[in-house]
Amino acid sequence: MNEKRNIKLWVKNLKKYYPTIENPLKKLIKGQEYVKAVDDISFEIKKGEVFGLVGESGSGKTTVGENLLMLQKPTEGQLYYEINEEIKKEILEAEKNGNKEKINKLNKKHSLRKRKNLRKLRKDIQMIFQDPSAALNPSMTVFESILHPAKIHKIGDTKEERKQKVYNMMEEVGLTPVERFKDKYPRDLSGGERQRVIIARAMILEPTFLVADEPVAMLDMSIRSKILNLLMKLKEEFGLTILFITHDLATAKLICNRIGIMYLGKIMELGKTKEIFENPKHPYTKSLMRAIPRADPRERERDKNLPEGEIPDPIDMPQGCRYHPRCLEATSKCGWGPRDLKEHIENNLLKIYDEEEIEEMEFNFKEDKENNKLEIHDKKEICNYLEKKKKEDTPLMNAIKETNKNQNKLTIKFKKPKEPKRKETETRAACFYN
Amino acid sequence: MNTEQETGEKPNISIKNLDITYNYENDSEEVKAARDINLDIKNGEIVSLVGESGSGKSTIGSSILNLLPKDTLTRGKIQLDGKNLLELPENDIREIRGKDISKIFQDPMGRLNPLMTVEQHFIELLNEHTDFGKEKAIEKSIDALNDVGIPPNRFEDYPHEFSGGMRQRIMIALALVLNPRILIADEATTSLDVVVQSQILNLLRDVTEKYNTSILNITHNLGVVAEISDRVVVLYGGKVVEKGSAEEIFHKPKHPYTKGLINSVIGLDTEELEWVEGTPPDLVNPPSGCPFHPRCPQVMEKCKKQFPEQTGFNDSHKTWCHLYES
Amino acid sequence: MLKSLKQIRDEINTVSGYKIIIGTSIVLFFLFIAFAAPHLTQWDPEKQGVGPRLEKPSGEHKLGTTYMGYDLFSRTLFGTRTALSVVLIATALAMAIGIPLGLISGYIGGYSDRLMVLITDALYSFPGILLALLVAAILGGGIINAALAVSVVYIPQYFRVIRNHVMSVKEELYVKGAEAIGSPKRDTIIKYILPNVSQSIPVILTLNAADGVLTLAGLSFLGFGITPPTPSWGYDLKTASSYLGLAESYPEVWYWSLVPGLAIVVLILGFTLLGEGLNDILNPKLREGRRR
Known part of the structure; x- marks a missing residue:
């Protein structure tokens, strides 16, 4: 049955708003305001692919990842897990007809937000974090850290079997010789070794879906590739589907099948990696590509034609297209005010x-x-x-x-501002230009 | 030993035979953070110190301004105007900090006082080092902020009211307001996004040109190195393993480590993942001989026994590797 | 743990090292007295009229006798027992209640946490001795009751320190990591949060013990908590103090009040030095701040 479910995850109209005012008195006077960290995004991840979510800090990409793992509760929207085109069609139809009962029924069956057997899913969806030194409990040894998830989810029947599984996984991720690493504490490990422990801890549960949140951003240049290579090896071996969250377009280009580019909580452009790199449509994508430093002094360019300023404060979102104040190709209809x-x-x-x-x-x-x-x-x-x-x-x-x-x-x-929409079927980029 | 007199021009700052050892006086194990470092920086030149964590790059940067922990042993010389900075009393070093040599860091928020406005930061700094009146101090500060692209109407704002890139701009303005001769940039763009990083790098290049300031750029990001450096010094395990012009290092790398490092950069035109095997060296018990030998793909028997002598390819390009010894 | 031992070794020659050594010696000294008390004196501390009233120190009565004819030396020795057992029971109780409450309240957060904070803050804002007096008045005398009265004062302290520490630790990525592997709340609290907040416990423990000695003495001074004839420094100090004004007619009373008073001060000093020393070593950030 699962073979037919070729859509691993369909994120539909996901929103995550954080209230800005916590003081109830102030709330009464000023009304509640929200930071729209993720503002109505939709995309799907096909089974077995690596989907890249690329964006600067503050774009909301990490929030998306944490919502998928139910580490945070989405404000709105559904996360349909392991579905197929038919179910998708069914959901869209029910929505069109306003059949609330049916939507509820479908949500209960397929959406991560409503499904009952979350415990099994907790095992099936795992996450790798950006900062390996912060993501490991400083008072647990390598062995204990990897063992704990196995214990929780009762992997292996006997204590001895579980122990063996931990050792096998340590070998799998290259923490060898096992004897040397198993009793070490995180502070005695290098950044790359810590990240391997985190990968082992996630993989011991034999998940089918992995959210990798900037897994190499904090590592030394010389070993980034090695960790990425390990991830790709594990992907092949375990048949993983990966959501790869990164700020680095070059890495995304190398390992992702498809890419979504996020800016201030919205996906600005989405498509196959090859298409996006050969023919970027959104001005933001183009600027990001130009900004990547080239490791070659001969290609040094002073004027890269970069956007001015920085990603604005999401509390005070620009109207119209949210990128227009920095856009190099903006026209008069982009939402100036x-x-x-x-x-x-x-x-x-x-x-x-x-x-x-x-x-x-x-x-x-x-x-x-x-x-x-x-x-x-x-x-x-x-x-x-x-x-x-x-x-x-x-x-x-x-x-x-x-x-x-x-x-x-x-x-x-x-003029009245309008926000450009990205229609999944027609255009890749959310831009008036297209 | 390897004192360099590459050109006739007098170097701005000159580091000679610098050794740095942490935990020298207490019971903990000694950390040999830097060994026999020689480095000259000329006026207006941008020199990058490249290496992984544990290569000693930040240690060297901190030693110049005497910002190392108390129980650290430093040997050798860091010369500025014929004075050895390592032997200067604390008060004299304080004079030099911010005036002749200033430093910017990865995390500008941690370096700015959250309770002081930008204006107060400038006034405090200028009062300490100059006898400008208030008016002249403000005028100077606004000029400096203008150079880094901060509009004067933000002059009285507090650090938290700025974005990360803006804060780094303020740090740069503070570092340059007294027109120092050397700016030490320790991973100054590491936590910034690519677009902002590019902006800041452009800014650094512009201001060095304008004020003829030298930059000692400390980073592990080779992309950043290639963008702004005139010369590159590659460090491994506390030792210099190769140095040369940016062009030489990136296009004719000699040392196996340099080669590995350059190959492991993931760029838009990378087609295959490559990396340097192994882990960074333990500086408490550094490997014998050449510190890179346990990770080196071309290791030979003598690499394990002794550190190689310098091999020079031309005036600027040098490496320390047994492969090139004749 | 290993690391902290190593740190302690490194620190042993510094000021904090001396604080710990002196503090520990004092506390150990009192512990020895508490255990060895019956062997150090032949007099029953609870028995009146063991000798003539208000006798000067002599070979028989090493510190003399009180107005009621108690042997002062024996009462001071056995008073150590009372003080230490009350403080021990009280801190154990306060920890047993305050730490779990702090852990759970801090981790779960939300309205229940706010309510707990409100309650404990209200308790905390009371002067400790008043609160203890109130509880002691309700419960009556005796060692266990006195311990209960003292512990009520310290539960909010453990709660506050642990809860605030939990609030910061629970934002750490590794707690999020524990949630991501599906760790149940209980496991997360015990395995991921408790070990990382526990370094603040020894410090509060010793400082509270110091404070507990004082509170207990205060209680019995005011006639609550430990009631006669159970030996208690506070009570002896009080009876002695009423004769202080009459020093001319009773020239002996100066040591009657001095000895229990001195015992209180020295034991508190011991606990405080130990606590301060531990604090210096276990909270290095604070220590650096002080040095600068």
């Missing part, structure tokens, strides 16, 4: 005024998010600057719908 203009003016203050004037000046910006407009108290210099700027053909200026000058107030209204 009052905040972008405010930032633009602030960042260009030096060009308008002298330093001393800035010190004394107070700007009266009034953002109106609902109507997407910005009010500025009339300052001759700002008006002149804007007038001049408006003649330039920048996306921010082109996004301005109308400007009103009213006594001492300047009101600038923007």
Whole structure:
């Protein structure tokens, strides 16, 4: 039966929001706000493949992994485990018809969030962590660390058999000679050895699905490849499906069959590794590729055409396409608004005024998010600057719908923002450009 | 022993026969963190120290500013303007820190005082080393921040109000405001994302050009090394095993370790996984002879017995390996 | 554990090393007295009129006798027994209740944790001696009851220290790792959290023992907890103190109050030195902070 279930995992509309305000009094006054760490993402992982989730820190990729392992509870969305196209169709149909009863029934049967036999699944889905020195209990020896999961899930019938299994697994991951390693504590091991212990601890449960969260990011360059090679070897031997979470596109390119590129909680582009690298569609993907340092001084480039700034604070998500403020290919319809203009003016203050004037000046910006407009108290210099700027053909200026000058107030209204959607079948990238 | 006089130009800082041993005076086992290090850095030059954990790269960086733990034994010379930094009293070193030599770290948040604004950080630093008035100090600070791309309206913000990359920019501005001659960057871009890392590397190159500052870049990331270095020094087990220009190290590597290290980099054009077998050496009981011999694919009998002599290929490119000894 | 022993060896020549050595010697000395008390004196500490009242120290009564005709030397020796057994029972009780509560409350978190914190904080904010007085008044006298009264004061301390430590340890990746391999809550607490919070226990234990000696003395000084004729330093100190003002008519009373008082002070000093020394070694961060 399982052979037919060729979709290992279907992540459907997964959301994970964290409340920002914990004080109940403040909550009453201001209303609850959320950090949208994972904001409605969907993808599927086929059986036996390595799926890469690539993104910078703060993109939400680790949150996705921890949600899959039920280490955190998703805010919304379902995680369907071991299904096939038919079941998928059934779920989509029931959803279309609004048949809640049927959805509930299907969810109970297939979704990790609702299924009953979680204990078996806990064994089936395992995780490898980024920081091997933090992921091992400092007061357990190597042997104890690997033995404990086997004990919990009653792998092996006798004590002796269990012990033998631990030794075999230690050999499998290259912790040899076993005698030398088994009684060591994590602090006596090198980073690579610690990561092997973590891999052994996960693999002793003979899982079929492995979430590898940046498994080599904290290791020395010279042994990263060796650990990756070990993972790939285990994948072949145990028929694993792997979700590989990384910030490193080059590694992802080497070992993943398909890749999803995340930015601020959303998947910006998803597709086969080869297609993405041969023909990246999303401007963000392109920038990430350009930013990878080349280990070759001859290819040194000063101007890599990189986006400015950094991943913004998810509490205050940009409207429209969330990448637009940094996008090098943005157009006027990407979701520009009052905040972008405010930032633009602030960042260009030096060009308008002298330093001393800035010190004394107070700007009266009034953002109106609902109507997407910005009010500025009339300052001759700002008006002149804007007038001049408006003649330039920048996306921010082109996004301005109308400007009103009213006594001492300047009101600038923007077009309504829209967020680009990635349709699974048609386009690979969530970008208006496509 | 291997004092180098490569060009006629006077080096900015010169490290000679440096040995560093941790836990020298207490009962714990001695850690031989660095042995016989020789290194000259010229004005405006970017030199990278590359190696794995336990290669001694950070130790060497810390020894320059005398930031090592108390029970550490240092032998040899670190010369700046004819003074041996290792023998200077603490007060004089304090004078030099931040003024002649400054340092940036992997974790800028840990180095900034969370209770002080950016402005206060600058004022404190400038008060300690200069007798600028407040106005001149602020002017200087705003200039420095401007150089690293931080807008002046953020001048009175607290460190936690900045993102990771911005904090590293502030650290760089603080490090450069007194126009030091040497900037030590210890894994300064390691915890940053690729895009931000690229930005910071560009920034470092720009400021060295502008101020003619030398950089001692300490990292394990060969991509970063290739991006910014003029010269590269490869360390293994506390010893220098190869040094040369970036071009020489990346395109004509000689030492088996250097070769292994370069091959193990995963880049966009990597097709097969390659690595250096084995684990980093134990510095309490370092391997005999060449420290790399237990991991070396081309090991010979004499590698186990004695550390090789220097082999020079030209003025700048040198290696310490028995394979090349004539 | 091995490492901490090694550290202790390294530290032995430092100030913290001396603290531990002196502290341990003092505590061991008192332990010896407690065990050997019957062999060190021929007098029954609970018997009145073993000699004439208020006699000066002599060969027979090494520290003299009290107004009621108790032998002071014998009472001080046996008082060590009382003090140590009360403190032992009290700390054991406080640990047996405070540590598991702290572990569970900290690990589970949520509203039950907040409630526990509220309750223990309320208890903690009470002056210790008042709380002990209240419990002692309700339960009455005797060694076990006195121990109960003293332990009530220290349960919140164990709870707070352990719970706060758990709160930070449970954020460690290895606890998440334990959850990822499907470790049951009980296993996670016992195998992953307890070993990593236990280094703070010896420190609270010794410091609380020091405090316990004082609380117990205070209780019996006020006439609660240990009641006569059970030998108790606090009680002897109190009876002696009422004669202090009359020193002119009773010139002997100075040693009557001095001896039990000195015993209290020295035992507390012993426990405190031991606790401080352990703290210096087991919490290296704190130690570095102090050095700088």
